[in-house]
Amino acid sequence: MKPRIIKDKEENMKIELKTKNIMLYGAPGVGKTHNYKRLITMIENGSDEKTIFDTISKNENTDNFDSSVFKNIEKENRLEFVTFHQSYSYEDFIEGFRPQDNGNIKLEDGIFKILCDDAKINLFKSVDNKEILFNDALNLILKEKIENQENVKIDLKRNNSFYNIYDYNDKTIYFEKQNGDKSHTLSLKTLEKMYYEGTNNIINGGLAPYYNPLLEELLKLKNKSKVEKSELKNFYIVIDEINRGNISKIFGELITLIEEDKRDDYEVTLPYSKEKFKIPSNLYIIATMNSTDKSIATIDIALRRRFTFLKMEPNIDLVPDIAKELFSKLNEFITNNLGEDYQLGHSYFMQGLDLEFVKEYKIKPLLEEYFYGDDKKYKEALYILNIKE
Incomplete structure (x- = not known):
């Protein structure tokens, strides 16, 4: 699929990204969920693929961008946010039968199907x-x-x-x-x-x-009168904690259709409604994944090959000076004993930092989980944690 060149309202040339499925992954607190807003804003503004990926990978301060762009997407109902979990199902995501207040059972569209249909209608209206x-x-x-x-x-x-x-x-x-x-x-x-x-x-x-x-x-x-062409717009679904869901169960037959080169062309028949269904090219799937979660080992290989992975790493430049030494020593210890995927993210040390509170009630319980069953390593980690600034 070749990138399309489109124009915005001011007739500025914009390149549509070839990459439609993007996975932000990393340890807890590295800003995965926080960065998706900047990512979507850059896509919406027509930034090229390399600029977007280079910028997000640096994981710098994410508050220095025009938030009005993202708010406008929300206002126009072009974005949906969902969190996967073990009980999340195909019926929630695509379509399924739901009980009604009157006791009847009714077939209802799920969040992904609704957004896809909206995107397809916009795609149709955007062509001559x-x-x-x-x-x-x-x-x-x-x-x-x-x-x-x-x-x-x-x-x-x-x-x-x-x-x-x-x-x-x-x-x-x-x-x-x-x-x-x-x-x-x-x-x-x-x-x-x-x-x-x-x-x-x-x-x-x-x-x-x-x-x-x-x-x-x-x-x-249908052909009685000519209508004015609408502006082509992007639609976004953000899936938080995607690896916590059963991918085969949730996506079902649509796992093939999310591939970039299958958009607009390949279709399936949905099992409940018997509708013919395609995934449009103007829909982006942005997902986040916690690399320390034990369920990552069982993530569907079909999902792995259909997403472009963008690793988010801890950024010491975003940590206040009072906590930099502690941040560095803890992460060095964790990396040497567990691996870099288990490092502490910088967000633990941001937003009105009360260092003693963070150490006692946020970091200490996490270390207890990390080194469960290894008292020696846990005590060594606590020794680092109790460093006095």
Whole structure:
């Protein structure tokens, strides 16, 4: 996949990163979670790949960048943050059946699928086209009659059967079957996806007979007028503690689709909804991983080869002078006995440092865990910890 050159609102040339899946990893307290904001800001500003990776790898002060860029991404709902854990599942991430307040079970999209669908719609709107937007087409069919409290009759084209749409909002279309049954609804998100992909093959069975005739009516309007091209935008999902989740269980069949050269082209059929699903090229997956976590040894090899790893290391320049000597000696001791992946991060010694409190209630318990079962090494570490400045 070749990097695309895009323009921002000021017509400045920007290079779209080839790397879409980035893993920030390192010991506790090195600023993995803190640095993802700078990383996303640099991507959004169109910095080239080398500049981004070199800057983040230095792990310098992350507060000296324009935070308004990141806040704007959040405001436009182009970013989602999720933390993986042992109970996190495919149903949380992609799609699954969920109990409702009324006792029914309903198929709901997960956080990753929702964000992918939003990114795909933006991708469609950003290219030159002569097609009317989905919301405009839907309003042409429904808005006036619904506002006048009239039903919209949709023929099912089988045995003279039909259904009536009696209301809709930004998420759901409410309809009544010919026999008076109102227990089912149509998802606006699903219908919108079918509209932009121009196909009714996204869903099979179930409610497909009710989606398809409405889709046909919408597609008749699709080429009625020319619409202005929208700005291509990036979407981001940040996965904290990614190695704590069961990757095969959470990503399922989508683990292949996240590869950069599979974006936009390869698709799978989702097992629950039977929808055809792709991952768009304007979606970035930013993940963090704690290198001291014992679960790192079991991280899925499929995940390893699909991410570009960016190591975050402790930076003594960010440690106050009062704690520099302690910081250096502890990390030298830890490196010699456990390895560099277990070093203390600089964040333990930042933000209004009360050194005695940090030593007693943050670092000491961590050392106890590090040297569990080795009293000799633990006592040696405590001796260093009790150095008086």
